[in-house]
Amino acid sequence: MAFVELIECYLTETPKLVQDMSAAITTQDTQTIWKTAHQLKSSSASVGAIALAQLCKVLEAQGCSSKLENSLELISQLYQEYEQVKTALQKELVKEVP
């Protein structure tokens, strides 16, 4: 059941990170954008959410260099991407737990 626990952990942690990111973009808090994107990048890549990890990488780089570009568009993409990942993972979970 470890796989289930891992996915559940990811699905619990990630919405918080997405929320933090959204708030940080609103306040132009580049430090928080950088760190949150960095966290989300590695966990997303670990569950195979490559597109989401890519988005995070862009945000991480922008946050790190304090040069935000298209950040509102990026965050909306992030939301959409996460929704897709969530749906896909939940499907997997259903397979695991009959």
Next chain:
Amino acid sequence: MKADAQESQSLVLIVDDEPFIRMILRHFLEREGYQIAEAQNGIEAIKVFKQLHPDIVLLDALMPDMDGFECCTQLQNFDCSKYTPVLMVTGLEDQESVDRAFEVGAMDYVTKPVHWAVLRQRVKRLIQQSQLQQKLEAVNVELQRLVTIDGLTQVANRRRFEEYFNQEWQRMKRDKNPLSLILCDVDFFKLYNDTYGHRVGDRCLQEIAKAIKDIIKRPGDLVARYGGEEFAMILPNTDTEGATHVADNICHAVRTLAIPHKNSQVSPYVTLSAGFTTEIPQPDSDLEEMISAADRALYQAKAAGRDRFVQNIQLPKNKNSC
């Protein structure tokens, strides 16, 4: 293939602020047979480290409160961390971060997302390496001890005597301070062995060595077994008066042991003859000559009836003689 029995007892400390990463690392490493401890940031990692002494630390770089770099730097300050490898597991891929990690003492570096097959080998190798290094250092300490100690009497051996005498000679020459050397020899020891046997002879030497060691207590002094039944004492920063005192004490201590020696021609007990010399090494004086001088004094003590000590009186050197 699972880790073998020894590795499976190894404790891995996982330090990461993300619960997901901690969970996935724990899951993977537990499957490999490791024990797991967790910490959420650098400060907690140090606390757990001090308590549990893990065999390896898997350390994230970016964490709130105290990051991985700072944590790694602080870990290096602990004595118990000397052999504990730190493996950085981070999403930072830039050269600066990698360089910095190794600078602060990390042994290895892997990036996230983790390549599990690689991590598995790295963790295994790092633990093996640190265990091997610990063993090597322990063996080296023991070897170092063995090459400088006389096995029978547990005082310094001849090799250590030569090395230390040379070193202290040079030091006293630089500091212009007196160096004293006492050579002593157990009286009629061959007869003692012939009378009581070699095993008893060995025990006699052990007792004498211990008695001498109990007298020579300053950390800079050295007691060595110089030959079969000869002992030597190197006394840095010791003048004639001090050396006389020590030589007297040694002869007295051996007398007081009262080890029976029925065939000795000077006493019913085992006794010692000692010769010593004191000098402030000069730029033109010779280290070998100092040993010869102590030896001559020892010979005089023997000739004068044994069970005594004699100081070598330095003959004034005639520089034009050769």
